[in-house]
Every structure is written in C-alpha cells, then in structure tokens.
Amino acid sequence: MNRKITLSRIAQKLSEQTGRRARDCEAVLRSMFQIAGNALAEGETVKIKGLGSFKISNVEARKSVDVATGRETEIPAHKRIVFIPSKELAKAVNAPFDMFETVVINEDVLDEELMQAEAAGNEILVNDIQEQIMAEEQRAQAEVEEIREKYPIVAEDAVDDEDPDESAADEVAASVVDADPDRESDLGVNATADATALAESPSASEDADAGGGESMRAELPEYEHPDDEQDSTITTDADDGASVGRRGRWRWYVAGGVLVLCLVVCALWWLNDDFSEWGKSHMGGRAVEATVTDNAILGEANDLNDVSAGQDGMMEDLGGSEVAKVEEDSTEVAPTKPSDSDPVYDTVTDTRYLSTIAKEHYGNFNLWPYIYKENESFLGHPNRIKPGTRVVVPPLSKYGVDPTNKVDIEKAKKLGVEIYARYDNPKMQHN
Amino acid sequence: MDNKTLIENIVSATKQTREDVQEVVSAFCKLLPDVCLEGDSVIVSGFGQFESRKRKERLTVHPASGERLMVPPKIVMKFRPSAVLNSRIVK
Incomplete structure (x- = not known):
C-alpha cells in the first residue's frame, strides 16, 4: 500500500x-x-x-x-x-x-435525488481501493448467500426484493419497539438481529449488484430510501452507520436496540418503585382506603374517602368527627386499650402500616409518629418497614397526647414530617 | 516516436532480440495496472512515477444532445514526470 x-x-x-x-x-x-x-x-x-x-x-x-x-x-x-x-x-x-457505465438521467428525476445518488456514489468510492473493493465484493456475495439461505421465501432477484424486505424489516423493527417488556430480553434481541439481518439485505444486494454487473441508474436513489427508513425505525445513528461501512452498520442497529431495551427496563423499575412508595405512604389515601376496608372498618371507609380527598384544613375538622365516630362504632372495632402494665404489640405487614395501627389503637392515623418514636431504634424509613416487624404500641399517655385534641393531632403531623425529613433529606428521592 | 521505432532503438541499445524486448515491454504494461491497483506506485528514476487515482462520480451534460449524464466513479492511471525530466523539456 x-x-x-x-x-x-x-x-x-x-x-x-x-x-x-x-x-x-x-x-x-x-x-x-x-x-x-x-x-x-x-x-x-x-x-x-x-x-x-x-x-x-x-x-x-x-x-x-x-x-x-x-x-x-x-x-x-x-x-x-x-x-x-x-x-x-x-x-x-x-x-x-468496470461494470459501471455512463447513464442518461431522465427529465423527471429530481435534482435532490441526483444529489443523493451522487453522495451515495461518492460513498461507494472507498479510500483504499484494493482491500475494501475486493473484500467487499467477496463479503457481499457471502452475505447474499447467507441471507438467501435464511429467507428462502425471498426471490432470487435482489432488486425486486427491496420492497418486501423493507416492509418486513419495518414490521420487525416496529415489533422491537413495541415488544412486551417482560419478554424483551429474548424477543427484542432476536427481533433486532432479524431486523439487522434484513437491513443488511438491501445494502448487501446493493453490493451484490455492484459486483453483479447491473448499471447504477436510479437504483442509487432507491437504495437511499430503504436505508433511511430502516435507520429511523431502528436507530438514530443513521450517519454513523453509513460512515462506518456496510459491515459495521448492523452493529449499530443492535446497539440501538439494546439501548432502547435498557431504557424500557429502567423506566419500569422506576415506575414500580413509585407505586410501592405510594402504597406504603401513610398519607396515601387510596392505599389506606383499601387496607381500611380490608380490616373491615366499613363505616370508616366513607369518612376516609372524604379525609383523603380533602386538604389539611378539612382533615382537621373531620379528624375530630372521625374520632367521634370511632367511639360510636365501637361495636365494630374495639380499640385495644393500652395500659402501662402489659406492653401492646402489633405487627407491621404489607397491608398494615404504622398509620393503620395508630388508627386502631389511638383512633387517629395521624398519631403514627408516636409508635415510630417508641420503636425508633430498629425502624428505618417509616415507609420502608419490613413486613412482619413487630412494634410496641405505646400508650398515648406516655407522650402526653390526647387524640381528641386538635392541637395534639397537629403536633403529631409535624412530628411525622420531621421523621420523614430525617430520611428524605440526605438521600435523593425521585419524588 | 512511434512504437516500432522505439522498439528498434531499444533493441540496438540493449543488444537483445526484438522478440525479447517486445515481450518484456508488454509484460511490463500488463504488470503496471496490477501494481497500481494494490495502491502502490511504480517509480522510474529520472523519468517519473506511475500511480493510480480515484475519480468520483459526477453529473455532466452531454454537449451535443444536452441530456444529463451520470458518469460513474473510476480509477485512472496518472503519470507524474520527475523533476529531472521536467528540467530537460524546458530547454
């Protein structure tokens, strides 16, 4: 050289x-x-x-x-x-x-297409004559053979094949993008591989044509369009693919597909996290609603609907009435009366939160911070208590809290916020 | 100087048979493009350098008919005269 x-x-x-x-x-x-x-x-x-x-x-x-x-x-x-x-x-x-010849351009061919064709022609010209041209011819022939084996339905004439190949490739590409996330690892990669194999086909047939003795003609404009369409569905790295060369182009398609899959996985993971956050939040109205009905406090469900929908101001008012209702509906639930002598235990589960426990024992779910405080030593983030954790339910008198007193409820809420702040500040939360 | 004269001159200069000279010359002419396609160039000291160059595809207009043509890309043989030779022709 x-x-x-x-x-x-x-x-x-x-x-x-x-x-x-x-x-x-x-x-x-x-x-x-x-x-x-x-x-x-x-x-x-x-x-x-x-x-x-x-x-x-x-x-x-x-x-x-x-x-x-x-x-x-x-x-x-x-x-x-x-x-x-x-x-x-x-x-x-x-x-x-040798196989090229000067071609007359028809009147109806737009200048744009010609420029594209010229650009394509310039791309065909390689910097290293011997290696790439000879090697490409051999490779193209090998690839065409491969693809013909793989897709026997495809007709022998590569030029006519362009459209069926292309629409099939588009379908496959679309399926890659829309793939069911659960099956993405298998389906997606295979689909991408198939898509890239098909993507190779027009470019391979282009090479084969170059080696096969057909004139360049309007084939060049045609070839540009399939490449563009496939590039847009599979990967955004169209330019990179072209410059890297035909051989390396399919690698970019695979990389693009893998990237898309990773993004989908990440998005799902975050979403899952979000929902579990919601569920365990003591303010999460809907979740609490569900658990409340689970615990068969039917009368309270309607109240809670109102409570969760309302603002803090409203809650304050309803809190009082709610407490009153609790006492009225004592036949349905008998709140365990905490006494100093024997410690009261309860277990946090995936349906029973500190707030549910507070509701049961104190009659107001806002009073959960006191349960938290009692068990501070082994509780971490209040929303992330492991199900099955046994907590001590302290008597309210220990902290001097009166569930009927609005001021005390406010204090409890503030305490709750404080507890959260301890955990939410140093860590970056996605909320 | 046409080919015949040239061969005659070579024969008299090298004292070899015309047959031999002609065969060597034609073998050289066949070897030259092969070497150039590999990307190398043949250099003859005191005369010049033979190398290959790529020409890009281009759009042209046929001067007579006025129709637009697409000339395909090609590889051409280029000769670059040496400085020695150039100085000789100036005189």
Missing part, C-alpha cells in the same frame, strides 16, 4: 513471469524510458504500445498571486508532459469499476 516500487523490483517480477534474466528485463525497461525521455526532451511525442503516449503540451502564461507576499505575479508560459494511457491500460486499471 502506497509503496514506491522501483524498476529493479519490477524487473525481478518480470523475470519470474517471462523466465528471462532479471538483468535483461531491467536493461530493456531502463533503455525504454531513457529513449522516451530523450525523445521528450526533443519535444517529440512518444507512443508505447500497451502503455500509452507521452506528449509535450504548452501551457500559457497566467496571472496568479504570490502565496508568500500576496501580490500579483505571473506564472510564465511553460511546457509540461502529458501522459495519455492506452485503452488497454485504462481498462485494466479501472477493473474494480
């Missing part, structure tokens, strides 16, 4: 090829160029069969700018050597692009 091969090296190769002595070959070549050079120095045109012709052309004087100073100068008239390769040589050197 990019090496400068000397004549001696060439001569060696020639001697291997022709069987003549390397020395002789080199002599012939050197003599040839020497004679040619002499002729050119005389102003003569030299024509070498199979190579081309060298001729002297006159270049007129032209105005220019001196690059250093910036002032105008004139490039004087001079002569230069022009090399026109012979037809055989030109054809031989253009071997990789």
Whole structure:
C-alpha cells in the first residue's frame, strides 16, 4: 500500500513471469524510458504500445498571486508532459469499476435525488481501493448467500426484493419497539438481529449488484430510501452507520436496540418503585382506603374517602368527627386499650402500616409518629418497614397526647414530617 | 516516436532480440495496472512515477444532445514526470 516500487523490483517480477534474466528485463525497461525521455526532451511525442503516449503540451502564461507576499505575479508560459494511457491500460486499471457505465438521467428525476445518488456514489468510492473493493465484493456475495439461505421465501432477484424486505424489516423493527417488556430480553434481541439481518439485505444486494454487473441508474436513489427508513425505525445513528461501512452498520442497529431495551427496563423499575412508595405512604389515601376496608372498618371507609380527598384544613375538622365516630362504632372495632402494665404489640405487614395501627389503637392515623418514636431504634424509613416487624404500641399517655385534641393531632403531623425529613433529606428521592 | 521505432532503438541499445524486448515491454504494461491497483506506485528514476487515482462520480451534460449524464466513479492511471525530466523539456 502506497509503496514506491522501483524498476529493479519490477524487473525481478518480470523475470519470474517471462523466465528471462532479471538483468535483461531491467536493461530493456531502463533503455525504454531513457529513449522516451530523450525523445521528450526533443519535444517529440512518444507512443508505447500497451502503455500509452507521452506528449509535450504548452501551457500559457497566467496571472496568479504570490502565496508568500500576496501580490500579483505571473506564472510564465511553460511546457509540461502529458501522459495519455492506452485503452488497454485504462481498462485494466479501472477493473474494480468496470461494470459501471455512463447513464442518461431522465427529465423527471429530481435534482435532490441526483444529489443523493451522487453522495451515495461518492460513498461507494472507498479510500483504499484494493482491500475494501475486493473484500467487499467477496463479503457481499457471502452475505447474499447467507441471507438467501435464511429467507428462502425471498426471490432470487435482489432488486425486486427491496420492497418486501423493507416492509418486513419495518414490521420487525416496529415489533422491537413495541415488544412486551417482560419478554424483551429474548424477543427484542432476536427481533433486532432479524431486523439487522434484513437491513443488511438491501445494502448487501446493493453490493451484490455492484459486483453483479447491473448499471447504477436510479437504483442509487432507491437504495437511499430503504436505508433511511430502516435507520429511523431502528436507530438514530443513521450517519454513523453509513460512515462506518456496510459491515459495521448492523452493529449499530443492535446497539440501538439494546439501548432502547435498557431504557424500557429502567423506566419500569422506576415506575414500580413509585407505586410501592405510594402504597406504603401513610398519607396515601387510596392505599389506606383499601387496607381500611380490608380490616373491615366499613363505616370508616366513607369518612376516609372524604379525609383523603380533602386538604389539611378539612382533615382537621373531620379528624375530630372521625374520632367521634370511632367511639360510636365501637361495636365494630374495639380499640385495644393500652395500659402501662402489659406492653401492646402489633405487627407491621404489607397491608398494615404504622398509620393503620395508630388508627386502631389511638383512633387517629395521624398519631403514627408516636409508635415510630417508641420503636425508633430498629425502624428505618417509616415507609420502608419490613413486613412482619413487630412494634410496641405505646400508650398515648406516655407522650402526653390526647387524640381528641386538635392541637395534639397537629403536633403529631409535624412530628411525622420531621421523621420523614430525617430520611428524605440526605438521600435523593425521585419524588 | 512511434512504437516500432522505439522498439528498434531499444533493441540496438540493449543488444537483445526484438522478440525479447517486445515481450518484456508488454509484460511490463500488463504488470503496471496490477501494481497500481494494490495502491502502490511504480517509480522510474529520472523519468517519473506511475500511480493510480480515484475519480468520483459526477453529473455532466452531454454537449451535443444536452441530456444529463451520470458518469460513474473510476480509477485512472496518472503519470507524474520527475523533476529531472521536467528540467530537460524546458530547454
């Protein structure tokens, strides 16, 4: 690659090829160029069969700018050597692009499409001639074989296949995006892999066509559109895919699909967290509602509806009436009367929160902070008490709290807020 | 100087048979594009360098018919004369 091969090296190769002595070959070549050079120095045109012709052309004087100073100068008239390769040589050197031919563009083809096609054409041209062109041809053929095996339904003619391939690829891509999150790991990856395989197909068939001898024509505009559509459904890295090369493009599709899946998983995880937060919150009206009905305090359910819907002001008022109702409905539930002598225990479960326990024992769920305080030593975040934790329910008299006193209820609420603050401040909560 | 004259000159210069000279020359002409397609260039000291260049696809207009054409990309052989040679032709 990019090496400068000397004549001696060439001569060696020639001697291997022709069987003549390397020395002789080199002599012939050197003599040839020497004679040619002499002729050119005389102003003569030299024509070498199979190579081309060298001729002297006159270049007129032209105005220019001196690059250093910036002032105008004139490039004087001079002569230069022009090399026109012979037809055989030109054809031989253009071997990789041999199958293309100049094509007439129809009137109805828009300039935009032409620009796209031109851009596509420029992309087709690779920087390293030998490696990529040859290798791509081989690869494309291998890929086409692979895909034909994989999708036997697909017709042999790659050009006609474009639309079925493409719509199938779109469907698969759509299924990737809409995939059921629970099955995402299996379905999603496979779907992505299939989509990328199909995505390869138009580009592979493009390569195959390049190697197969069809003219470029309006195929180039056509090929651009499938790539664009697929890129938009599967990944946003369209530009990256194109520049990376056909081989590497499918990797970007897979990476994009995996990224989408990760985002979906994360979103679900956060949502789950949210709901469990809600459930365990002592202020969560709906959840408390459910547990209250579970505990068969039917009469209270309606009150709680009102309570949870209302503002703090309302709750204050209703709290009083609610307490009154509790005492009235004592036939339904007998709140255990805490006494100093035997400690009262209760268990926190996934349906019984501190607030439910407070409601039962004290008649007001706002008084849960006192239960918390009593068991502070082993309780962490009030919303995250492990189900099955046994807590001591202290008598209210221990803290001097009167459940009927509005002021005391307010104090309890403040205490609750305080307790939360202890945990919510240092940690970053997603609420 | 046409090809025949050139060959004659080479024959007289190298004292080899015309057959040999012609075979070497044509073998060289066949070898040259192969080397260039690999990305290398052939350098002849005192004469110049043969290398390959890529040409991009382009849109042109047919001068006579006026129809728009899409010329495909191609690889061409380019010759760069050496400074020695250039200085010789100036005189």
